Amino acid sequence: MSNGQGSRGSGGASGGAGGGPVIAAVDGSDHSLSALEWAREAALRHGTALMVAHVLPDASQLYAGRRSALHDPNEPKEYADPVGDRVRALLESGPELPAEVRYEALEGSVPEALRAVSAEQAPLMLVMGSRGRGGFAALLLGSSSRAVAGTASCPVVVVPHEGRAAEDPEGASAGRVVLGLHAAETPEDVLAFAFAEAAARGTTVQVVSAYALPPGPMTVIDSPFAVIPPEALADGADGVPAERETLRAQNERLAPLRARYPDVPVEQAVVPGDPAGRLVEASRSAALVVVGRHHPRRRSLLIGSVAHALLQHAHGPVAVVPTLHDDGAA
Template identity: 35%
Template structure:
């Protein structure tokens, strides 16, 4: 992937944490860091420059320029040697960052903005970008320092190959172990033996060990090819019997990054991401990167 690492900032602590993560990513990949602040000047009903009756540096534009200057300074302090630029983009943050994603290698955002309800802000910003962006999207949350392995969710589908490729590349540049996690369950998604009592498919399958072996083969096949391309990456395969969401959230406790896939464009963003990706975005204890299928 080519292009810059783009990070959206609004002056909030989560946005500054995103700057740290984006700066490290840009330095590791040799990419340029592009710091972006989106601002709807007309909607604010304030003059962009300082009032003639006020201090010369009191305008909104001056405040935004200071915000960007502080973000770039922080990036250079976090990742000395990183090449950084900045820009004020007109319009709403989601639209501006989606436009930037067309030429970016990665877009990085914080887990929430400068105010409001965390879940609402995640729904309107991170989830939309993850579903409709034109490059992978990293949502920075949880621990600030990168420690532990990179964890990738593997479902064995062709649409998940982009997430696997991204995870291998991240583990390589970070010098970390890669944990490939595949969860499977014998619970029926539809049948019930009574209210709140799903039927186990184990009653219908003579050999559960055979099913487990099939899931292990599925994981191995999904990783084949990537192992050969990144021989320096130590891969630990984990086949977990249970639900995918809690397994990934539990794995995030000791990870430095979780990588998940998402389906293609069209329809509602929430439905596109699916319950697993959304749950990880909202509850993981480390940064999460969503790689949409087709990227």
């Protein structure tokens, strides 16, 4: 991996409450430039540095290797990097920037290079587009986005391309943070990420949990989920026992986060069955949907079914958060 070809800052110290930078993965495509803009705003919200990471195309990497092997003094010292030049020009001419902005040109495959830089930098998050320059137009999610979201050591935010984006992106950007919560399995890191993002945005966290409901002749499959006020948790409240138990378990998991973020409003919602479809629908008006990558104790390299469904179908940005600490939440 090669460190970059230049960096730029506008003064001031780097880092903020979150510590590490926000990394934006770019490849010059419109999808990645949308992700860069999302990452710029995130770095400003959290008061941290912005790192722009570009994995060089194969031709540039081969040229660099050839020059290094031949030691030819007649060859230019630096290989062309038009993506880096374009990104620098966009940032220089664009809106407000974080206190520190730097650019890194990386070598290797896209997933491996981004995993390596995220492990080195310990970023607050890594932001990338749902589909890169090389993807087929019909694909909803590019292979690199799927691979990085499934294996990176930091939270990965995937920003959808225009064909999937909400009809009112400005309204969505001002919306709530939606948290998909399995009370018995979701690691504490996932909850903390959602609440920290809501606090930085000055918005609400809507917590969506699912419960099992035996099928019956009167089961309504596609009814909208209900937002449950706290008083509905009292004994004797309406609702099936599984719903009440899910709400109580949800409340227990949320109690420490409510105490840590007393100014963040919380809405609680419960749904029967699989929450993936509800979370996809909620993504139409959400600023961000946050889910865990997979069960913290299964140690599988495969991304969980809910996270996979969201990455494939969400209409807004999705944050896939791995287990960062062994907190025994499950």
